Every structure is written in structure tokens, then in C-alpha cells.
Amino acid sequence: MYRIVERRQLVPDTHLLVVEAPHVARKVQAGQFIILRPHDEGERIPLSVADWDRDAGTVTSVFLEAGASTMQLAKLQPGDTLPTYMGPLGTVAEVERVGTVVCCGGCYGIGALLPIVRAHKEAGNEVICILEAHSSWLLYWVDRHREVADQVHVVTSDGSAGDKGLSFDILQQRFDAGQPIDAIHAIGCTFMMERNSLAALAKQTPIRITLNPVMVDGTGMCGGCRCVVNGERKFACVDGPEFDGREVDWTALVERRKSYRAQEIASLQQYESRGFLGSSAAVETLGERDE
Numbered sequence: 001m002y003r004i005v006e007r008r009q010l011v012p013d014t015h016l017l018v019v020e021a022p023h024v025a026r027k028v029q030a031g032q033f034i035i036l037r038p039h040d041e042g043e044r045i046p047l048s049v050a051d052w053d054r055d056a057g058t059v060t061s062v063f064l065e066a067g068a069s070t071m072q073l074a075k076l077q078p079g080d081t082l083p084t085y086m087g088p089l090g091t092v093a094e095v096e097r098v099g100t101v102v103c104c105g106g107c108y109g110i111g112a113l114l115p116i117v118r119a120h121k122e123a124g125n126e127v128i129c130i131l132e133a134h135s136s137w138l139l140y141w142v143d144r145h146r147e148v149a150d151q152v153h154v155v156t157s158d159g160s161a162g163d164k165g166l167s168f169d170i171l172q173q174r175f176d177a178g179q180p181i182d183a184i185h186a187i188g189c190t191f192m193m194e195r196n197s198l199a200a201l202a203k204q205t206p207i208r209i210t211l212n213p214v215m216v217d218g219t220g221m222c223g224g225c226r227c228v229v230n231g232e233r234k235f236a237c238v239d240g241p242e243f244d245g246r247e248v249d250w251t252a253l254v255e256r257r258k259s260y261r262a263q264e265i266a267s268l269q270q271y272e273s274r275g276f277l278g279s280s281a282a283v284e285t286l287g288e289r290d291e
């Protein structure tokens with residue numbers, strides 16, 4: 001069992017989770033993720049790693065309450081335990097000394113971006129962060145990014161903090177102004193990563209993105225996280241989660257996410273009616289879809 005050291009809401013619907021998991025803390029690197037279960041009968045939840053403390057043996061994630069399983073997770077308190085905490089999983093972020101790197105984060109991705117920003121700085125790059133949110137009250141960890149990055153731009157859809165717009169507006173402005181960008185990293189919702197990837201593609205600039213598809217086993221066996229990259233079938237849990245954003249088939253990715261909507265709604269209804277989410281048929285049918 002894995003003890004929760006801290007679980008608190010950072011901003012509405014977005015939570016910090018710190019778990020005692022020395023086996024993960026010892027080895028985890030930027031870009032990797034873990035899979036946990038909130039209780040014995042719970043579904044598996046993949047979460048990007050946002051920080052770690054190797055001495056204390058703790059691992060930090062930032063997660064969004066996006067469905068029944070993450071709602072259950074958001075109810076847990078410090079001292080509670082998790083039956084499953086697998087990791088570190090996935091590939092390590094591709095980081096090398098290239099010059100100027102723009103790192104874009106939105107939603108849960110503001111947290112997940114931090115180790116990548118740190119890795120780019122340690123590699124000797126100039127790092128410019130663009131942190132986006134719909135409004136000022138949904139921003140968090142701006143100071144933590146300022147401690148690491150050379151510059152931090154804040155951008156909000158309603159203009160209540162920083163510039164008005166979204167991260168790809170700032171990225172496009174930098175491109176249009178001829179400011180140097182040697183590489184880009186983006187983590188956030190699918191729309192944000194797609195738009196930043198299209199901007200990068202137009203300028204032939206490398207961009208790495210971190211996909212967040214539905215995952216079940218995290219070992220490449222169930223097929224739940226299948227995606228298409230450079231025309232080939234890939235599994236985000238073992239081949240990613242990080243890919244070249246210019247090569248991702250974004251249309252196929254969005255369609256695939258939609259195909260799980262019925263199961264997600266069923267899980268939510270089960271949770272709302274019983275206040276409990278067991279190992280539902282929703283999960284069991286994922287494998288059948290991929291055969």
C-alpha cells in the first residue's frame with residue numbers, strides 16, 4: 001500500500017497528489033508517468049509525474065477531476081493509502097542542448113511541464129515557459145516555473161491575467177517576430193497540443209507533446225492507448241507518452257477518445273448512484289475494442 005502524503009486542491013477541479021512510493025521516486029525522470037488505483041476495486045488512472053523527492057521517496061502529480069475515477073481520487077486525504085502505484089512508466093522526455101526551447105503548459109500540464117522545464121535548463125538551454133488557463137483563478141505554479149525558467153509568459157482566454165489568448169497565440173507571435181525557437185514542448189489538452197503542433201509544423205520546428213489517451217494496463221497489452229504517429233500504430237504507454245507533435249494523427253486521436261464516451265458516462269452514472277466505482281464493465285470492454 002502507498003501512503004498519500006498530501007492531496008489538496010490547487011485550483012478548482014485540479015489537485016496536487018504526493019504519494020510515498022520510493023520505488024518510483026528512485027528512478028523516475030522527466031516525461032514519465034505512473035498508474036494508480038484509488039482503492040481495491042478502482043479503475044487504473046494514469047498520471048504524469050510533476051515532481052519527486054528521491055530522499056523522501058515521494059512522487060508528485062497534478063490531476064484534473066475529469067471523470068468518476070479522478071473524482072474518487074480527489075476525495076482521498078493525507079494518510080489514506082492507494083493499493084496500486086505503478087511506475088515509472090513510459091519513455092523519458094527527449095531533451096538535449098539546442099538553444100532556445102519554448103515550453104507550453106495548460107491545465108494539469110502546467111504541473112507535468114515542470115520536470116521538463118527543469119531538464120531543458122539542466123541541458124543548458126534558454127527556456128521560455130508559456131502557461132495558459134481560461135482565467136486567472138485557474139492558474140497555479142507560476143512561481144515554481146519562474147524559479148526554473150528564463151522567462152514565463154502567462155496567457156488567459158479571458159485576459160484576466162497576462163496576455164489574452166492561448167499558448168499558440170504567443171508561440172505564433174514569437175514566430176512572426178522572428179524570435180529564435182529551436183524546439184518546443186507542449187503538455188495540456190488535446191486541442192492545445194494540436195494547435196501548437198500545427199504552428200510548429202508550419203515553421204518546421206521540432207515539437208514534443210505528451211499524449212494523454214485512455215490507458216488501462218500501461219504495458220502495451222490492452223490496446224487502450226493506441227494512437228497513430230507518422231502513419232504507424234503506436235501505444236502511448238510504452239512507445240510514448242511523448243511524441244513528435246508534427247507526426248501525430250490528431251483527427252484519429254480525437255475520434256478514438258470519443259469512442260470511450262459511453263463507458264465514461266456509464267462510470268459516472270455508477271459513481272453518482274452508488275458513490276462508489278468498482279471494476280466496471282467499462283474497463284473490461286476496452287480490450288475487446290482493440291482486437
Ligand code: FES
Binds near residue numbers: 219221225236237
Ligand atoms: S494502456 Fe497502453 S496498451 Fe494498454
